[in-house]
Amino acid sequence: MNGVLGIDIGTxxxxxxxxxxxxxxxxxxxxxxxxxxPQGGWFEQDPAELRRAVAAAVxxxxxxxxxxxxxxxxxGGALMLLDERDEPIGPIYSWMDGRAKEIxxxxxxxxxxxxxxxxxxRNDPGLALPLLRWLAKNKLxxxxxxxxxxxxxxxxxxxxxxxxxxxxxxxxxxxxxxxxRQAWDGELLxxxxxxxxxxPLLVGAGRTLGELRQEVAGEWGLDGGQKAVVMTPMHDQHxxxxxxxxxxxxxxxxxxxxxxVLMAMTAELDATASLxxxxxxxxxxxxxxxGALSAGNGYYDQVVGLCGLTDLKEAxxxxxxxEPGTKGLRFAPCVGGQRQAGWSNWxxxxxxxxxxxxxxxxxxxxxxxxxxxVEIRPNPQAQIVMMGGSAKSSLWxxxxxxxxxxxxxxxxxxxxxALGAAVxxxxxxxxxxxxxxxxxxxxxxxxxxxxxxxxxxEVAWT
Numbered sequence: 073m074n075g076v077l078g079i080d081i082g083t084x085x086x087x088x089x090x091x092x093x094x095x096x097x098x099x100x101x102x103x104x105x106x107x108x109x110p111q112g113g114w115f116e117q118d119p120a121e122l123r124r125a126v127a128a129a130v131x132x133x134x135x136x137x138x139x140x141x142x143x144x145x146x147x148g149g150a151l152m153l154l155d156e157r158d159e160p161i162g163p164i165y166s167w168m169d170g171r172a173k174e175i176x177x178x179x180x181x182x183x184x185x186x187x188x189x190x191x192x193x194r195n196d197p198g199l200a201l202p203l204l205r206w207l208a209k210n211k212l213x214x215x216x217x218x219x220x221x222x223x224x225x226x227x228x229x230x231x232x233x234x235x236x237x238x239x240x241x242x243x244x245x246x247x248x249x250x251x252x253r254q255a256w257d258g259e260l261l262x263x264x265x266x267x268x269x270x271x272p273l274l275v276g277a278g279r280t281l282g283e284l285r286q287e288v289a290g291e292w293g294l295d296g297g298q299k300a301v302v303m304t305p306m307h308d309q310h311x312x313x314x315x316x317x318x319x320x321x322x323x324x325x326x327x328x329x330x331x332x333v334l335m336a337m338t339a340e341l342d343a344t345a346s347l348x349x350x351x352x353x354x355x356x357x358x359x360x361x362x363g364a365l366s367a368g369n370g371y372y373d374q375v376v377g378l379c380g381l382t383d384l385k386e387a388x389x390x391x392x393x394x395e396p397g398t399k400g401l402r403f404a405p406c407v408g409g410q411r412q413a414g415w416s417n418w419x420x421x422x423x424x425x426x427x428x429x430x431x432x433x434x435x436x437x438x439x440x441x442x443x444x445x446v447e448i449r450p451n452p453q454a455q456i457v458m459m460g461g462s463a464k465s466s467l468w469x470x471x472x473x474x475x476x477x478x479x480x481x482x483x484x485x486x487x488x489x490a491l492g493a494a495v496x497x498x499x500x501x502x503x504x505x506x507x508x509x510x511x512x513x514x515x516x517x518x519x520x521x522x523x524x525x526x527x528x529x530e531v532a533w534t
Contacts, residue, residue, distance in 0.1 A: 074092075074093065074138050074139075074140050074298075074501075075090040075091060075092050075093075075098075075134070075137055075138070075139060075140070076090070076091050076139065076140055076141040076142070076143070076494050076497035076498050076500070076501050076503070077089075077090055077091075077130065077133075077134050077137075077139045077141070077142045077143070077300070077494060077497060078090075078091060078142075078143045078145065078311075078315075078489075078490040078491055078492065078493035078494025078495070078496075078497060079126060079129070079130065079142065079143070079144055079145065079490065079493060080145040080146075080308060080311065080487055080489040080490040080493060081122070081126065081144065081145065081146040081147060081224060081225075081228060081308070082147055082308060082329065082330070082489070083107065083147045083166065083167070083168070083329075083330040083331075084104060084105065084106075084107050084330060085102050085103065085104045085105065085125075086102070086103045086105065086122075086125045086126050086128075086129040087100055087101060087102045087103075087129060087487040087489070087490045088100065088101050088126075088129040088130050088132070088133050088134065088490060089101075089133060089485075089487065089490040089491055089494055090133050090134050090137060090139070090494070091491070091494035091495070091497070091498065091514070093498075093501075093503050094515070095513040095514045095515045096515050097485060097491055097494065097514070097516065098133055099133060100133070100485075100487045100490055101129045101130075101132035101133045102129065102487075103125045103126075103128045103129040103132070104125070105117070105118075105121050105122055105124075105125040106118060106121055107166065107168075108163070111171070113169070113170035113171060113173070114169055114170070114171050115165075115166035115168040115169045115170075116163035116164060116165060116166060116169070117150070117163060117164040117166060118163060118164070119152070119160040119163070119164055119227070122164065122224070123231065126228070126292075127291045127292055130292040130293075130294075131292060131293045134292065134293075134294060135292070135293035135294070136293060136294070136295060137294060137295060138294075138295045138297070138298040139284075139294050139295070139298065139300045140298065140300055140301070140497075140500070140501035141300055141301050141302075141303065141497035141498060141499070141500035141501040142232070142284055142300050142301070142302045142303065142497050142500075143303045143306075143311075143492075143493030143494055143495070143496035143497035143498075143500075144225065144228060144229065144232075144302070144303065144304075144305035144306065144493055145305075145306060145307075145308045145311035145312070145489040145490060145492060145493040146224050146225035146228065146242065146305050146306070146307065146308055147166075147167060147224055147308055148167060148223075148225075148241075148242055148244075148245030148246075148307045148308070148309075149167035149198075149199040149200065149223065149242075149245040149246050149247070150164050150165065150166050150167050150223055150224040151164070151165040151199070151200055151203055151204070151221070151222075151223060151246075152164055152165070152221075152222040152223060152224065152227050153207070153214060153215070153217075153218045153220075153221065153222070154218070154219060154220040154221075154222045154227065154230075155217050155218070155219050156219045158219075158220065158222075158227075158230050158231070160227070161214045161217050161218060162211065162214050164224060165203055165207075167199055167245070169203065171203070171206055172202035172203045172205065172206040173202070175202040175205050175206055176196065176197050176201075176202035179197040179201065179202060179263070180196055180197060183197075188247075191250050191251070191252075191257050191259070191260060192244070192247055192248075192249060192250070192251060192257070192260075193244070193251050193349060193350070193351045194247060194349070194350065196247075197247060198246060198247015198248065199245065199246055199247050200221075200223075200246040200247050200248050200264065201247055201248065201260055201263060201264045204221070204264040204265065204266060205263075205264060205265070208265055218270070219270070220236075220270050220271075221266050221270050221271055221272075222236075222272060223238065223242065223246060223272065225238045225242045225272075225305035225306075225307075226238045226242075226272035226273075226305070228305065229272075229281055229282075229302065229304070229305055231285075231288065232282075232284055232285065232288050232302050233281055233282030233283060233284065233285060233302045234282065234285060235273075235281055235282040236272050236273045237272060237273045237274075237275040237281045237282075237304050237305070238272045238273070238274065238275065238304065238305050239274070239275060239276060239277040239304045239305065239306050239307075239353075239355075240254050240274065240276075240277065240352050240353045241277060241306050241307035241309075241310040241352035241353070241354075241360070242305060242306065242307045243256075243272075243274055243352075244307075244350050244351060244352040245307055245350060245352075247260070248260050248261060248264065248271070249274075251341065251351050251352070252341070254274065254353070255274065256268045256271050256274070275304040276304065277304055277306050277310070277353065277354075277355040277496070278303065278304070278355045278496055278499050278506075278507055279303065279304050280301045280302070280303060280304075280500045281301075281302050281303060281304050281305075282301070282302055283299050283300065283301055283302065284299070284300040284301070284302050301497075301500035301501070302500075303493075303496045303497055303499065303500050306355065306492075306493070306496065307352065308489045309325075309327055309333050309335055309360070309362055309489075310335075310352065310354060310355065310360055310492070311488075311489040311490075311492035311493045311496070312325065312327050312459060312460075312488040312489040312492055313325045313335055313337070313354070313360060313488075313492065314354075314355060314356065314488075314491075314492035314495055314496070314507060314511055315459075315483070315485055315487075315488030315489055315490070315491035315492030315493075315494075315495065315511075316457045316459050316483045316485075316488040316492075317457060317483065317511055317518075318335065318337060318457050319337065319354070319356040319507075319508055319511055320337060320356075321337050321338050321339040321358055322336075322337065322338075322449065322451060322454060323336070323337050323454070323457070324336045324337075324443065324446070324447065324454065324456045324457070325456070325457045325458075325459070326439060326456050326457070326458045326459070326472065326476075326480075327458075327459055327460050327488075328368060328369060328435075328458065328459070328460035328461055328462035328463055328468075329368055329369060329460040329461055330367075330368055330369065330370065331364045331365060331366060331367070331368045332364070332365035332368040332369075332435060332438075332439060332460075332462075333362050333363070333364050333365070334362060334363050334365075334439060334442040334443055334445075334446045335360050335361065335362040335446065336360070336361050336362075336446040336447050337354060337358055337359070337360055338358060338359050338360075338361060339358045339359070340358075340359070341359050349361045349362060349363050349445065349446060350362050350363070350364075355496060355507045356506070356507045356508045356511070357508075361446050362446065363442045363445055363446050365405060365406060365435065365438050365439065365442060366405070366406060367405060367413070368405075368435070369460075369461045369462060371403075371405055371413055371431055371435070372428070372431045372432065372435075372462075375427055375428060375431050376428065379424040379427065379428065381424075384465075387428055388428075388465055388466075388467050388468075390423075390424060390425035390428060391425050391428035391429040391432060391467060392425075392429075392467050393425050394423070394425040394426045394428070394429040396429075396433075396471075396474075396527045396528050396531055397433070397528070397530075397531035398422070398426040398429050398430045398433065399419070399421070399422065399426060400417040400419070401415070401416075401417050401418060401419070401422050401426050401427070401430045402415065402416045402417050402430060402434065403415055403427075403430040403431050403433070403434030403435075404416070404434055404438070405434055405435055405438050406438055413434075415430075429471075432462075432465075432467070432468050432471050433471055433475065435462070436468075436471050436472045436475040436476065437475060439472065439475075439476065440475055440476050440477075443456075443476060452477065452478070453478075454478060455478060455479040455480065455481050455520070456472075456473075456476060456478045456479070456480050456481070457480075457481050457482075457483060458472055458480045458481070458482055459482070459483055459488045460488075463482050466521075469482060469521050470521055470524060473521045473522060473523040473524070474523045474524045474525065474527055474528050475528060476523070477523055477525070478523060479520055479521065479522050479523065480520070480521045480523075481518050481519070481520050481521075482518060482519050482520075482521070483516060483518050484516040484517040484518050484519075485514075485516045491514065491516070492511075495507060495510040495511050495514065496510075498510045498513075
């Protein structure tokens with residue numbers, strides 16, 4: 073049977089799924105790969121390990137299959153330096169990397185927030201500009217060998233097809249894209265010390281980039297008799313929105329992974345350009361505006377471990393036994409807007425179930441703050457599509473619905489980003505005329521959770 077393949081290249085894991093022309097997805101594979109921290113605040117990854125993880129994930133779900141199209145969902149802003157042969161020079165510099173924070177602060181003070189907001193929609197220098205300056209100063213020998221500035225999305229496209237390419241959603245995450253012109257910004261590139269021709273080729277989302285190379289098809293164990301087209305890579309949150317069915321203006325997605333993300337769909341860029349958010353064109357039309365909550369599920373996993381628990385079901389059971397509001401215990405995931413967390417009102421009668429539930433509630437309270445930022449026209453009756461690791465917890469999803477004050481819908485697909493990438497791959501296979509029709513053809517069940525208003529009526533979060 074023919075199929076199309078969706079690959080989600082996340083921050084710490086690769087996921088893959090095969091979608092049939094009947095709209096039914098197969099099982100999703102997941103292969104973890106490393107996130108290294110050679111110094112405090114530095115985060116790097118091994119390109120070779122990432123490529124091996126992609127092959128392992130694809131083999132699990134598509135080995136021996138006849139694949140007609142490949143869609144790519146990728147982490148955004150992860151910087152790479154390439155030589156003349158398109159081989160990586162050094163590691164992947166993760167979007168989480170903070171080694172250039174002093175340079176970022178200096179640029180922000182020198183130019184002002186309006187300078188960056190008028191170009192990228194963000195109020196800061198973004199991810200790539202400060203890091204490129206840091207690398208030019210501290211990795212001079214590597215920088216002298218650079219032929220091309222790349223990102224994970226573009227680099228994957230290069231070794232899969234031999235061609236460069238990425239879309240506006242990934243471009244927006246770099247902080248180098250002028251969102252109004254949908255082109256690399258000349259002034260920002262000059263400040264970074266690079267030329268536009270060294271950056272990835274910008275190709276519209278939902279377009280065919282090239283054919284999958286036979287060498288790569290062999291790595292993945294695919295049926296070599298069928299050529300597969302590879303689609304332009306898209307940012308993982310935009311793919312997740314497509315996979316979760318968040319495709320119409322006014323719809324909102326809450327993605328709960330390594331980072332928590334709120335994304336709202338809107339018909340117009342002008343309405344969102346002044347909000348200081350990541351804005352990018354959606355493959356279904358209109359724009360997606362997203363804000364990110366740092367660290368996300370990592371906080372909960374850390375507290376589970378520190379509490380001496382190894383079974384997530386047991387942890388959830390203890391959290392469920394704690395009362396809503398956890399007797400005043402508060403967890404703030406982003407103290408002062410920074411990538412650090414804080415606790416307050418800790419008392420001697422608090423137990424580990426209170427700690428676990430406080431993290432769940434604290435993330436949802438922070439998400440409520442971001443919801444107010446990303447929604448152009450708030451609609452208290454509108455449901456929120458929740459996906460990712462936390463959505464697997466019935467308790468956490470119920471807490472989210474209650475604190476956000478909206479019904480929460482959990483898509484049935486195991487990984488929405490991989491499914492969204494597969495829908496885009498279906499465009500390349502000629503299965504449907506556009507991404508919206510493609511998502512409407514997908515057959516997955518969802519469940520809906522209503523907010524328990526009474527449970528949190530008396531809880532004060534300030």
